[in-house]
Amino acid sequence: MEVFVCLRQTAVVKEEPKIQPDKKGVDLSGLKRHLNEWDAYALEEALLLTQRYGGDVSVISLGPKEVEDVLFHGLAAGAKKAIHIFVPEREQIDNWVIANILSREIKKYPFDLILTGAQAEDDGCAEIGATLAQLLKIPHASLVMKVIYEPDAKSIKVERELEEGYMDVLRLRLPALLTIQTGINQPRYVSSLRLRRFKKAGTILRVSFDELISEAGDVYPKKEVVRLYPSRPEFSKVEMLGGSPEAISDQLIELLISKGVL
Amino acid sequence: MRGKILVIVEHRAKEIREITWEILSGLKSLIDNYDMELQAVVLGHRIDSLVGELAESVAKLYYIGDEELEFYTWERYLYALIPLIEEVGPKLIIMGHTSTGMDLAPRLSAAMDSPYIPDCLNFRFDGEDLFVTRELFGGKLNSEIKAAKNKSYFLTLRPGIFTPKGEKGQQKQVKGIATAFDKKGFLTQFLGLLEPPREGIDITKADIIIGVGRGVGDREKVKVVEELAKVTGGVLAGTRPVIDSGWLPKERQVGQSGKIVKPKLYIACGISGASQHTIGMKKSEIIIAVNNDPHAPIFKVAHYGIVGDLFEILPAITSKIRSVKSPR
Known part of the structure; x- marks a missing residue:
């Protein structure tokens, strides 16, 4: 089974993040960045599925040069292909544009499953997964806590988390998209030695954002940040x-x- | 601003979910200054009693009844709702930022090519322009967002920020809507609803809960918090990351996907205060938060706050209580 995992790099915020002078963005300089927590579980689930049933994992991410760190992490963890869509740090694009760009790129490859994290640590939107599924016209399930592949039926059985301990059990026809909830597995440890080795020798396929955007046609952000302020x-x-x-x-x-x- | 607001009703196990009442009450104050009509749509199968209850709380209720709609799936809701939304033409379509809202709203808004803003704390119109407030970085920043101009907008509202007031009016008009599903074409099949497991301790019955957050550091250090639980006669509970890491069993999870607790005393230890957690404990009678970050969002819901190192403060509290309880 061929699995795509969409990875997002998020800033690790301990104290109050610094706001840019124009009040529209966060000053990320000096902040540690890492793989979005939910995406780490999505990556692990993809690796577990392909280990059990065969096939390869591809990781894809969109953002500035720095996001290649999470792509190398994906390769070091066991992914076979990594795709970077370069977007400068301060470019104002929203999740709608990101989902459109991802759908354009992923469509170029055969896939059975796309996994994303259920939400991102930074914006907490939980928006891209279901949007991407709609753009690709494939079924989806969000907040997934269990995945069982049914190769003969070309389907998967999933459990998705509702409130207060309830779960839905669903069967989705493949190809499908799942947004993965934390706690579904234990993401594997990738040693810094191994990560360094992949940073030296690993290959990342670099794709032009401008080309994808012009292929996509009339895709514009549907929302914009007007002002950020501390919520003390x-x-x-x-x-x-x-x-x-x-x-x-x-x-x-x-x-x-x-x-x-x- | 003039126009209609359409609320998509949530229900489970033949009961309307709290979030729907929260939204209906919250909207009444949010749209006070606008000439907007509050409408709702409920989808289901044999839910006449729910329909009656809802029809007293809105200006107009649409009821889409079909056996395929007994349980929520994105696909059946999507196909049933698109024609209705096209016909009604609401300015705003609103759901809760719940497991259903997160699953459906992004997809439905994408299918209708409308702006979608998730997990909003409020909204306002300035002329024709829609502005909302939402949080970033787990509640450390607020963000004001403007939606690109459109004929309709989708929002999900954060659970637990509005209080249902239970105001009822006269029963209003209910419009039944028929659907014609192509059942064979479905890509998603509903197989069942699993109920919460009942084993283990029931933390919702405890008078005193000591909450463990990721700030405690590691599983070994939970013992320090456990000492405090012992001397107070309280029980240990935890945030989702603490449960995911296996420091505490699943039945002790407090929050949106865990338990909703309202003890007499809740002591939050090393809990940053993400809304997914605070929704589960903010109705506790007394909330005390201990955290080394003075900006931690947990202090927004706490009644008493202590900024400092858990491992200096908790043992001091524990030994003090011990000496008070068993004076030599």
């Missing part, structure tokens, strides 16, 4: 306890006793 907790609403750990404990215990919880 309102400290008027939360009472902060300060001091030494002992002082904090004293305040807290007094509080819990007065509220009748202890």
